[in-house]
Amino acid sequence: MNTNYLLHLILFAKIPSLMLFNSYGFIFLFLPVVLLGFYQLGRISHFYAALWLALASLFFYGYWNPAYVGLLLGSIVCNYSFGRWIAQAGIAPVPVRQKQLLIIAITANLALLGYYKYANFFINNLNPVLGTSWNLGNILLPLGISFFTFTQIAFLVDTYQGKVKEYSFTHYALFVTSFPHLIAGPILHHKEMMPQFAKPGSYQINWANIAVGLTIFICGLAKKVLIADHLNEFATPIFNAVGAGGHPMLFEAWVGALAYTLQLYFDFSGYSDMAIGLSLMFNVRLPMNFNSPYKATTIIEFWRRWHMTLSRFLRDYLYIPLGGNRKGKIYRYRNLIITMLLGGLWHGAGWTFLIWGAAAWNLSGNQSCLERT
Numbered sequence: 001m002n003t004n005y006l007l008h009l010i011l012f013a014k015i016p017s018l019m020l021f022n023s024y025g026f027i028f029l030f031l032p033v034v035l036l037g038f039y040q041l042g043r044i045s046h047f048y049a050a051l052w053l054a055l056a057s058l059f060f061y062g063y064w065n066p067a068y069v070g071l072l073l074g075s076i077v078c079n080y081s082f083g084r085w086i087a088q089a090g091i092a093p094v095p096v097r098q099k100q101l102l103i104i105a106i107t108a109n110l111a112l113l114g115y116y117k118y119a120n121f122f123i124n125n126l127n128p129v130l131g132t133s134w135n136l137g138n139i140l141l142p143l144g145i146s147f148f149t150f151t152q153i154a155f156l157v158d159t160y161q162g163k164v165k166e167y168s169f170t171h172y173a174l175f176v177t178s179f180p181h182l183i184a185g186p187i188l189h190h191k192e193m194m195p196q197f198a199k200p201g202s203y204q205i206n207w208a209n210i211a212v213g214l215t216i217f218i219c220g221l222a223k224k225v226l227i228a229d230h231l232n233e234f235a236t237p238i239f240n241a242v243g244a245g246g247h248p249m250l251f252e253a254w255v256g257a258l259a260y261t262l263q264l265y266f267d268f269s270g271y272s273d274m275a276i277g278l279s280l281m282f283n284v285r286l287p288m289n290f291n292s293p294y295k296a297t298t299i300i301e302f303w304r305r306w307h308m309t310l311s312r313f314l315r316d317y318l319y320i321p322l323g324g325n326r327k328g329k330i331y332r333y334r335n336l337i338i339t340m341l342l343g344g345l346w347h348g349a350g351w352t353f354l355i356w357g358a359a360a361w362n363l364s365g366n367q368s369c370l371e372r373t
Helices: 004-013 024-044 046-062 067-091 095-130 145-160 169-177 190-198 207-243 250-281 299-305 308-319 329-347 351-360
Strands: none
Touching: 024 046, 046 067, 046 169, 067 095, 067 145, 067 169, 095 145, 145 169, 145 190, 145 308, 169 190, 207 250, 299 308, 308 329, 329 351
């Protein structure tokens, strides 16, 4: 039960019901008000409409814990500023400074993520080895910190590579905070989102997009409410009993395992659909993040279908910069192991995730899921 998905559920359970996609408050109050305000302001000013959506997204995030709005805004301001400095340094005759700024910015992002997500894990493992009793207290993990951190690291690297063409702060803030993807992804590329915010048509009502987006949202909602939540009623009692020291019978164990497997599948699939549908109502197309992975016939195909934007991020911003498969088998396997270890650790702070990442690199076939087809 110690999975990133359960962490996701635990965090969501602490959010007032208004901010759950499947809550009445979100569906019948928050979403209609934000949609109406967005398109009404879009008639007056595209800037005001984008600002409205960014502020609504901050409200959505802050409704869980207002204290972390400052953390999110600080991350946005710092990364945006570093992005501008990196871009300006690229024009200057001293390119070394550009790389130094990129290293500093990425280090700061990883340090922030490491403190909130991994500090206690490492301290709890170091204390028995060193005979110390260090304690950082109970660090509450900010919602979505992995997603908005990785999204902004991708922005910094794209800036360094000269791929970023627009630096509107309002659009950048919206790119990071847009509520459909803020909590649990997908991990976005600056180059695929910013052009959409710059289009005048994005601020005009498109009934076709609203109809299609609403349909996709309803399909995702059905997966979540009608399937995943009901499967939870079978899985949770069995796992709770095991956690309390119980020993389920063979049939019960299989029911719990299969119910949890399908619950995880439909919850992630449902959330991905809801995120895509919600964004499309605002004329924004998100990248596909989940493509029926249980239909895969190989482990490589499975990886390419499950959490697709994470695999893309690990490939483009870790595996390939490490050298990919360009330097022979030894370096290829080294790069795969490093990437999959960090990919496992990304899912949660625990030895089970590191072990899973270490095992996952040994994929069948001649081509890794991290290599372009």
